Amino acid sequence: MSDAMLLGVDLGAGSLKATIIGIEGTVQGEATVPIRTDMPKPGWSEQNPEDWYSGLCTAVPKAIKQSGVSAGALKAMSFSAGAHTPVLLDSNDQVIRPAILWSDLRSSGEARELLEMAKEEILRISFNLPAATWTLPQLLWLQRNEPDSVAAAKRLLIAKDYLRLRLTGEWHIDCVDAAGTMMADVRSNTWSPELYNLIDWDPLTLPPIVEPTRHIGNVSKRGASDSGLPEGLPVIAGTMDTAIETFGAxxxxxxxxxxxxxxxxxxxxxxxxxxxxxxxxxxxxxxxxxxxxxxxxxxxxxxxxxxxxxxxxxxxxxxxxxxxxxxxxxxxxxxxxxxxxxxxxxxxxxxxxxxxxxxxxxxxxxxxxxxxxxxxxxxxxxxxxxxxxxxxxxxxxxxxxETVRLIGGGSKSATWSQIVCDVFGKPVSVPVNGDASFGAALLAGVGIGVFASEAEAVSQCVRVARVFEPNVERTALYxxxxxxxxxxxxxxxxxxxxxxxxxxxxxxx
Missing domain, CATH: 3.30.420.40 (ATPase, nucleotide binding domain)
Known part of the structure; x- marks a missing residue:
């Protein structure tokens, strides 16, 4: 599969990006489409999942065109997106309401209640403590303020899983995003009755949990028509953006x-x-x-x-x-x-x-x-x-x-990168490709066996563009x-x- 091309799609806070790479890690084509965030009240942040899918169907053909290869050269694809963001679907798989983002603060009160109610139990099972960024308090807020939306919900998905559902018709969540809902037992990778019962959430709305590298379906005829992807393209589960960026770096x-x-x-x-x-x-x-x-x-x-x-x-x-x-x-x-x-x-x-x-x-x-x-x-x-x-x-x-890698748009600034290096007092490496869509493409390769393991994918494809060294005097000043x-x-x-x-x-x- 030396000529294989791999596609990664990442849904960020303000845009969706599609990246096509070769198996040596070189970016062949990429495209970004802006995604609108609505803030109907102070502290609220929401997006329309339909905008995500429209963005995917715009960005993917552009990335394919820029790559100069046919869509048929693609061998697999995978996804990433921000964690915690719940999408509620009705019995016809239609979106019920806008998706609440991780940055939304409306459920701060519910998070405090959950802390008082079951702090130790939540920490023991989910490894984390409630805050407004987590899905569990967000869903509790919805139950109290939009009970009709909750009553109509037949499926709960996290952001990237909605995109994958639209392309494949398959309904899954990976173990990392499942942990991000604060309703899963992290040790066993299963849904936790102790957690979802805290808010009386219907477990029948929760998808099967799989590993991020699981091949969970293929692009459907409808998905191919919408996106320009080849019908039957293998789709790998993927995971949340921070996990996949860490891997890709x-x-x-x-x-x-x-x-x-x-x-x-x-x-x-x-x-x-x-x-x-x-x-x-x-x-x-x-x-x-x-x-x-x-x-x-x-x-x-x-x-x-x-x-x-x-x-x-x-x-x-x-x-x-x-x-x-x-x-x-x-x-x-x-x-x-x-x-x-x-x-x-x-x-x-x-x-x-x-x-x-x-x-x-x-x-x-x-x-x-x-x-x-x-x-x-x-x-x-x-x-x-x-x-x-x-x-x-x-x-x-x-x-x-022990080591530090710097990613994100801010890493393009040499001044900012050096400041981070000096403040932390450690050498800082900036990878050639450090965004989530690149990591998602690598994960797609692991999922179909192009790479024997995650470690092989990193060894073969991840390269360093620049290393910053700390200045001892500035570190002391800082x-x-x-x-x-x-x-x-x-x-x-x-x-x-x-x-x-x-x-x-x-x-x-």
């Missing part, structure tokens, strides 16, 4: 760490122990017998875009390829520490390590000497500090990153500044809460 051994600078920022570390931690999120890894722990900050590249829209006018690139290069150039001219300016990146509340939807972002220490380049560098540094803050949760649980970052975060938390309540009209609370 080459992080498969205990101690391998991955930092992601994307819409949200994440820090992951691989281990060979199945342990329920209290301060980090835990999942099964793509590699059988391995696990990965993850923490994350809500606002990363999304904060970068926000600052760009505020300070930089479209078209004013000053000879650079794009505005982001202008931002990077200006930030690179600012000294480490941004001349005493700090940024806390809580533009959408915060997940790890605070799990506090009432936190708010800030720039502090601003003076008249500060330029917009200072604001950009402070943003880079503040997000790096937030990720380092998350990383401390690993240390508290006895986990340690350690001192991080202490100020932490102290100011603690001092401002109560003020953030008061401002949050003020914004809701709860003056004086």
């Amino acid at each position: 080459g992080s498969i051994n205990p101690g391998d760490g991955t930092i992601k600078l994307a819409t949200a920022g994440t820090v992951c570390v691989v281990s060979d122990r199945s342990v329920a931690h209290r301060s980090v999120i835990d999942y099964p890894h793509v590699v059988p017998g391995r696990y990965f722990s993850i923490t994350g900050t809500n606002s990363c590249a999304s904060a970068h875009r926000w600052l760009c829209d505020l300070f930089y006018s479209p078209g004013t690139t000053k000879g650079a390829a794009n505005i982001f290069e202008v931002m990077d150039l200006e930030a690179s001219k600012v000294p480490a520490g941004s001349d005493g300016m700090l940024f806390h990146p809580y533009l959408s509340g915060e997940r790890s390590p605070y799990w506090d939807e009432k936190l708010r972002a800030d720039f502090i220490g601003v003076t008249m000497r500060h330029s917009r380049g200072h604001f950009v560098r402070a943003l880079y540094e503040g997000i790096a500090f937030s990720l380092f803050d998350c990383n401390l949760c690993f240390k508290a649980e006895g986990l340690e990153m 350690r001192d500044l991080f202490e100020i970052y932490k102290d100011s975060q603690a001092s401002l938390a109560s003020i953030n809460h008061r401002l949050f309540n003020f914004s809701l009209g709860q003056v004086g609370t």
